[in-house]
Amino acid sequence: MAIAATEGLTMQYPRVRALDALTLSVPEGITGVVGVNGAGKSTLIKVLLGLLRPTGGEVQVLGMDPTVRGAEVRALVGYMPEHDVLPGDVSAAEFVMHMAMMSGLPRNAARERTSDVLRHVGLAEERHRPMGGYSTGMKQRAKLAQAIVHSPQLVLLDEPTNGLDPRSRDDMLDLIGRIGHDFGISVMVTSHLLGELERTVDYVIVIDAGRLLRAERTQALTLTTGSVLVEVLGPPGSDRRIGQALLDHGVRAWPVGDRIEVQVDRPETLDLIRDLIADAGLGLVRLQEVHHSLEEVFAQQGSPV
Amino acid sequence: MTTEPTGEPPRTSARRGVIHDIGYRPFTGRRQSTSAVALSLYLTSLRHCFGIGRSGKSKVMPWLMTFVLLIPALVLAGLLLQLNKMSLSDQADLFAPLANYFGFPYWTQLLITIFAAAQAPVLFARDLRYRTVVLYFARPLSRTTYVLMRLAALATALFAVVVIPLTIWYGAALSADVDRGEHTKNYLAAVVGVAVLALMLATFSGMVSAITTRSGLAVTAVIVALMLTSGIVKAVQGAAYDGDHRTMSFIGALLNPFSVASELISGLFDQPTPDSTVLHPGPGWTIGFAVAAVVWTLGATAILLERTRKAASL
Incomplete structure (x- = not known):
């Protein structure tokens, strides 16, 4: 009511x-x-x-x-x-x-x-x-x-x-x-x-x-955007290595600062991320869904707020 | 107040580890009616007029004026009680002044003015200056009720500080060897006059406070306005008395609440005027002074209401 x-x-x-x-x-x-x-x-x-x-x-x-x-x-x-x-x-x-x-x-x-x-x-x-x-x-x-x-x-x-x-x-x-x-x-x-x-x-x-x-x-x-943010623990450049490995497996991924944002189309992609990091001997610090902020949503509508 | 925990503390507070947080409890009792809220505002305002519930410093002025106003009344009461020990000629000189009750507010008008000037800003300037009126108006009381309750409180306070000494004086007269009928009549007439005077002073000083909104400025403005007009009235009345111009004298008396009230009760109840230069009005001018008292009160109230309404636009 x-x-x-x-x-x-x-x-x-x-x-x-x-x-x-x-x-x-x-x-x-x-x-x-x-x-x-x-x-x-x-x-x-x-x-x-x-x-x-x-x-x-x-x-x-x-x-x-x-x-x-x-x-x-x-x-x-x-x-x-x-x-x-x-x-x-x-x-x-x-x-x-x-x-x-x-x-x-x-x-x-x-x-x-x-x-x-x-x-x-x-x-x-x-x-x-x-x-x-x-x-x-x-x-x-x-x-x-x-x-x-x-x-x-x-x-x-x-x-x-x-x-x-x-x-x-x-x-x-x-x-x-x-x-x-x-x-x-x-x-x-x-x-x-x-x-x-x-x-x-x-x-x-x-x-x-x-x-x-x-x-x-x-x-x-603020529906999920369908991508996740990945942060790994390891020597410098580890994020690049994982990002490259993901691209090699045909998964869309792009760097965001020293983290990687990964497009998740199927649930198996998440397993793939985990396995790749484990195989590389790195630590997985963060695996987080990315939400739109309200401002992005309204900006998309073309209504300035 | 109970400190017993009631129910589960909310999750957030538990997480913060606040030991004594007993959680939020809504009020489930009966809420008071709007008239009870209005009464509560009236009583709080009345207390604030005397500095009760305010800082220690703010109690000084109202109570000082209240006690200083008692002194002349106590002197008059003392004279009444000592009257039969005096010579007959002294007694004869004192009979008239000792029965002239409205002479008291007339001759102590500086003290009464200071009381009104000091207390009106407490009720009318602060809320506007700090914009606290916005919070009052977001509550059940209407804007008009809010202003009227404040006015009623100030008028009551002014009435009380004048009527209490008058009553002590009258009490002494009852136990002295004087014409009780005359004293009772004059006392009651003076009480009516003080009520009219209190209304005029409350609305006028309230209006000035609401316009200036700064306490210091309001105090000065009220004292200057009332003392200045009082001076003008006295000058006009003196000149008119010397030149024997009755109409000029009465027109002059319209300019100040004290002279309006004294002329009004002088004509209405056939009272002696406080001073020989203050003439006794006939029936026509008595109606004129009644109208003047109404105009003083309602005019100032209207401006006060309008001003408070405007200042409160959120």
Whole structure:
């Protein structure tokens, strides 16, 4: 069942059409919404929260129409905005608890869940310090905590990895994975980078200029290419020797750095690789399927993302 | 809070070897209604007006003003209790001022203004400056309810810091040898006046805070605006008194919440004015001041709502 869905959704501003007859469906699990800046991602979030009344089309979140039952929708949906929204002079513990109560949690439940959620996002020791002194990574965690503290059924994350260094970005994506898969909260996460989402999301929606470009399961998009990556352990030049041996056996193979990518048309090819390496007295370090990245897939479609 | 492990820890945390991770537990209890959330916002905001739940530093200003406002009331209460020990001529001089309850907020308007100026930015400027309103509006409360709850909290705080000293004063009057009927009437009229005044001051200082969004700037702007108009009103009233221009005096009084409130209750409840230069309005001008109080309150509320709405575009 769809957690959120739109049908011919249109949002016409005086000068710009932010959403243009957008029809999409956000299933349970983690959905990535990808598009360049200005593609309509933030407008879509505002409409889903019931904060903007669309000029046309239908919208439905958790089985409710947010234009009519906005308060009920917002009680069960979490939202993490893209920009900095945290007051600098309040601690994360106080702030997240206040936000939990603003979502309708009774005081005791709010206190308990605040402490749970801050631990889950990894803000343990710092939570009693004013948030003005937090690093970008810590601020993002606090923003995420307030978005899930009231135990929503759906959480909307607007560019949660923006401005993070690679390591914090990986942590954030891991956290999003846990929220979607272990916590049982459906996630809709936006990004302008397709590549960073592919590890985490189950479903990808690509929008451009307010229109739906593509919507697909991540697995369906990143089907195996039918080739494997082989890495051998041995004296320098061993990879070349194996590559040459494979070509001699009529198998398509080409070097990729100091590894070899091998086209596997039949299962026996894999046996052949193993035997050739064993006969040469070398070690087989890696034998890995090669998947398309999402970006390759979309590039093939001729739709720039 | 319970620390008992409930159910299996999620795989990821087990892999990370976090011993105390008890896994994620969803909230299964009943969520509160929107009106309960609104009440919660009102109470939190009211506490924040007095620095409760905020840093130690932020408690200084509201409580200092609250206690300083008590001093004149305690002096007046003391005078009332000592009244029959004084000579008759001294008593006669004191009777009128000791029954002029609305004179209290009128003459302490600098203190009340400082309280409003210092606390309004806490409720109206911070959320806009840090864009925290976005998070409020992504929650069940509507934008209008959010603003109205904040306003109600500030108005309540202002009402309380003025009415508590007034009540102490009135309590002393009840146990002193004075005309209780007159004191009761004047006290109740002053309470109504303070309520009107609190609404006007809360909306005006809230509006200025929402426009400036910077706390320091908002504090200065509120104090300057209220003190400047108060000065203008006093100058106009003084000149009008000397030249005997009633209409000019009343037009001048429209410019400041304190003079609007004092003229309003003076006309409405036949009260003495706080000062001889403040004229007692007739029925026509009483309606005029009632309209002025409504315009001050609703006008500022409308601008405040509009400003908060705009600033919150995500």
